[in-house]
Amino acid sequence: MISSLLLLLAAPTSELADIVTRIPTRAPVVALTFDACQAGRTMHFDEGILRVLRAHPLPFTVFASGRFVRDNAAMIATLSKLPGVHIENHSWSHPADFRLLSDDDIVREVALADQEIERVTGRKPTLFRFPGGYADDRVVAVVGATGHRIVHWRWAEGDPARAIDAGQLVSQTNERTRPGDILILHINGRGWHTAEALPALIDGLESRGYQFVELESALEAPPTVATRESKKDR
Template sequence: MITVKQTVLILIFFVLIGCQAQQAGSLSLLDESNVKRPVPSFLVDNGKEQLIAKYENKTPTEFGENVSGVYTHFSSSKKEIALTFDACGGSHGNDVDEALIAFLKENKLPSTLFMNSRWIDQNTALFQELARDPLFQIENHGTHHKPLSVNGQSAWGISGTASVKEVIEEMKENQNKIEELTGKKPTLFRSGTAYYDDVAVQIAQDLGVQIVNYTILGDAGATYNAQQVKDALLRAQPGDIALLHMNQPTSGTAEGVKKAIPVLQKNGYTFVQLHSQHLQ
């Protein structure tokens, strides 16, 4: 028979055990190391939220093609030139200058191709073919082909990105697309119109992106005739970066390049891609 005294002792024992369990449970809730928190999005989204917080209240002091931090040429002790070709995309820019591409291939001319997201969407098979060819270095020409600005500044009638968020997306969305299609992440960027503000350039640097413009205006947005393209290229100096277009087959770009390259080669010039160069 269990006595009354034993019964009371048993009840006290279970009360004490229950209190200890409750205390342990309370401690585990207060111990933040045991709590699984969601990973902040900036840690999984290339610092997006962190960058927005860093730059959202900064006011640009420069806007143009030669803003501080924009690379326009490279260091070389040799007679080297970089040929770069933009593929802009959009309603007036989705075409392919097949004659130009064929000439680059036939003459084994290393080139850097800045590809816009819209052009890639319309020419995906060709894009992948070019990306597989070691003759071509694939880089980023933006998602929507906009000037890169934190407050919507425009160039050549095209409105720029209007916030830090849009600056990041203009670069990162197409960068991600190119990486998904090729397995390689582009680290160079040229905006639509080649215009930037200085805050946008700083954002790019924080993202590990180098912004590259030019020293030679090779075809002036594919508006030059063949002779003008040739004349522009023949003014090249060692370390120059030439800006041309590969998406306007009715322009003078292909013929001008065809006329200029043999002359440049005769004068001792060779052609290089930008990924191995020391940009300045």
């Protein structure tokens, strides 16, 4: 538990160039992302989160390990067909720290996950997220050369920590969220209170004027304050 908390809270990613930590915009938009990590033991989708997302459809992105995709192929395929939902690359086997891998192993981790995600969804990922957020200039360059944009976060919810209860998840989201933020939660059963917090977390942001946007298209063409209303009308 403590180690996962540290992984999320201490990951020194924001200092590195070439890692996206927010959508560059002043418009009140946020992107909802979930990590679906799987190293060894088979993990499964958090059914409570899926129920919330079914009741309140939103654009969201799942950064999934290739092994998670392999072991949850039917649900991954179903989700990937929903409007605004994308499955992106979170490595094949979720190594604890990519900085310890050789260049060849990094390329292999990225390629295997790409292949599995494309096999299941029909779409090749364009984004990548490092397990635990651990990265340095070398590993960023190696992954960058595979053609993926690396997407992390400006602040992490820390939902794998049991002590962070639903009320805290909601209140920290309301307090910390700024325009363009990329929210990170866990959908592989690692989030203790995530499903419980999600409805109020979504309502809290929407009631404060935030719109949930598709991460991929928002990074391609960041929403501007002026065009946000006209986009809605299309």
